[in-house]
Amino acid sequence: MLTKRIIPCLDVKEGRVVKGTQFVELRDAGDPVELAGFYDEQWADELVFLDISASHEGRKTIIDVVEQVAATIAIPFTVGGGISSVDDMRNMLRAGADKVSLNTAAVKNPELITQGATYFGSQCIVVAVDAKYDESIGSWRIYTHGGRTPTDWEVTDWVREVTARGAGEILLTSMDQDGAKTGFDEALTRTVSEAVDVPVIASGGAGAKEHFVDVFAKSGADAALAASIFHYKETSIEEVKAFIRERGVLVR
C-alpha cells in the first residue's frame, strides 16, 4: 500500500539554505544541492524548496539550484516561493522540478491554479496554505506574504476552492505551530484532510519523532514536512522512519 511520506523542507535565500522559526529568525544551514543529496541518501521521500529571496537576482539563482538538484537526486521535489505566473511554473518544471508550489500568487489570482493545472497537469500543482487560528471566525484564517498578510479566506473554503481549480496537493502550514516544536497541528490537518480529496502535507511544529506518529495516526495527513529538526541533526529521517514504522505507520 501507499506509504506516508517524510519531506524535509529547504528554505533557500540567495542560493543558500536557511530556516526561520516563526518566520522571523533565520539561520544558515548550508548548500541546497549538497543537502538534497544528503537527504536522498537518508531516505527522504521527497524534498520541498522554498525560495525566500528578496531580490530579483536572488530569485534567478533558484533556477540554477533546481537544475543542479534535478541532476543530483532521484526522488521528486517541489519548488515554491515567488512563483506568480505560468512562465515561472514552466521555468521551474523545465529546470527539473516535479511540482511547483503556489501561495500568495494563488490567493491574489486563483485563476493561476486553473491555468497551471491545465497546462502542466494537477499532479504538478501544489498550493501552499499558511493558516492561523482566528477566534473571531472560529476557524483558521489564510495568510499570505510569508504569514504577514491576513486574507478573508477561511481554510476549508480556500482548500475546496483550490482543489476545485485543479490543485493536486495541499502543503498546509500551521502558523500557530510553526517553529514551536511542540507537534503538528492535528485539528487543522484533520479539518483540511477531511475537506479535500487530494493529498495533504502537514507542516509546522515538528520537534520530536513522536510528532510524526501523531500527525499520521490522528489527522489523516499523507505526508509530513519538517526543516530544522533534520537540518540541525536533532534526529534523522531514518530514525523517524524506524520509529514510526515500529508504531504501525507504513513508510518506505
Next chain:
Amino acid sequence: MIGIIDYGMGNLYSVKKALERLTIPYFVSEDTEELAEADGLILPGVGAFRDAMNLIRENGQFEFIEHWAADGKPLLGICLGMQLLFEGSEEHGDTEGFGFLPGYARRFSGKDSQGRKLKVPHMGWNSLTFHQPDHPLLKNVEEGHAYFVHSYVIETADPDVLLATSDYGEVVPAVVGRGEIMGTQFHPEKSSTVGIGMLENFGAIVRERSGAHE
C-alpha cells in the same frame, strides 16, 4: 544507444540526467530517421492520453513506433508512455493506444475493497510485488518502493504481462512487459535505487541488443 522519443510532452530533463549518471549513451529526437538509428527507445510522457496519441500521430511517429515494435526492438514506456503501449484509455472519452500489450486504462475507482475512500491521483511511494523477478528489467533490483503519480490505471486480463504490481485498493500494474516491449507506471528516474536499477537494466538490455547487431 538509447533514443528518447520527443513528441512534445513530458519533462525529459530528469530521465536524461539519470542516464548520464549511469553513463548510458542516449540522444533525444523527434525525427524518426534519427530514432531509427537507436538500439532501444524510451517513450516518455506526462499528461493526457488523447493529447499524447494525437501528437504522436501529428509528428508522424505512430507508424515508426509500430514498425519498431513489430521488429522486436526494445521499447520502454514510462508513466503515460507505458499506458500508451496498451489498447486504449477512457481518459476524456475513449482513445486508442498502440495495442502492443493487452489492457485498457481507466480511472481509479477511488475506493478500496471495503468501500473506503482512496485519494486520486495515486500519489507517493508504494511497495512493489515482483511477479517475474528474473525478468531482465528486474534482475538485481530490490523489491522495494516506487514513486507513483497517476489517476488512470491499466486493467488487464492477461497476468503474463505483469512483471511487478502495487496495491491501491486494486491491482496497479507497475512494471509490464512482453518480449521487447516494456513499461513502468512510475517514473524510474524519480524512484531512487529501485527505479534507477531498472533504468540501468534497460540500458543493459539495449547494449546487448546492439552487440547482437554487430
